[in-house]
Amino acid sequence: MVLPLVNLSGDASRQYLADGITDALITDLAGISALRVVSRASAMSYQTLHKTAPEIGRELDVDAVLESSMTYEGERVRVNAKLVVGHQNAVCEKSQSVAHGISRPGDGFNYIRSD
Numbered sequence: 001m002v003l004p005l006v007n008l009s010g011d012a013s014r015q016y017l018a019d020g021i022t023d024a025l026i027t028d029l030a031g032i033s034a035l036r037v038v039s040r041a042s043a044m045s046y047q048t049l050h051k052t053a054p055e056i057g058r059e060l061d062v063d064a065v066l067e068s069s070m071t072y073e074g075e076r077v078r079v080n081a082k083l084v085v086g087h088q089n090a091v092c093e094k095s096q097s098v099a100h101g102i103s104r105p106g107d108g109f110n111y112i113r114s115d
Contacts, residue, residue, distance in 0.1 A: 003065060004022045004044055005070055067083075068081040
């Protein structure tokens, strides 16, 4: 399950980028035959709910939930992701500047999509 990326930039006009990254993650992960990926419509329904990743995992009977957020550091977009595995709240975090946390100039969605 890929939860909607949380826009922490403080700028609501940049929500389109957060939604686009969420959509790209869902699409790319759905292309991996070994994974069962919850649809975008189902994922977006959790955008305004205040539930923990393990609660959502139990509700949807999924093995893992990907939480992510987006901030801006000057002109750079930074995306941090946390994979919550199982229903016991085991966490695998990656929050680096671009090893698989992403940091790119401006509104460079095409750059982010290629990472």
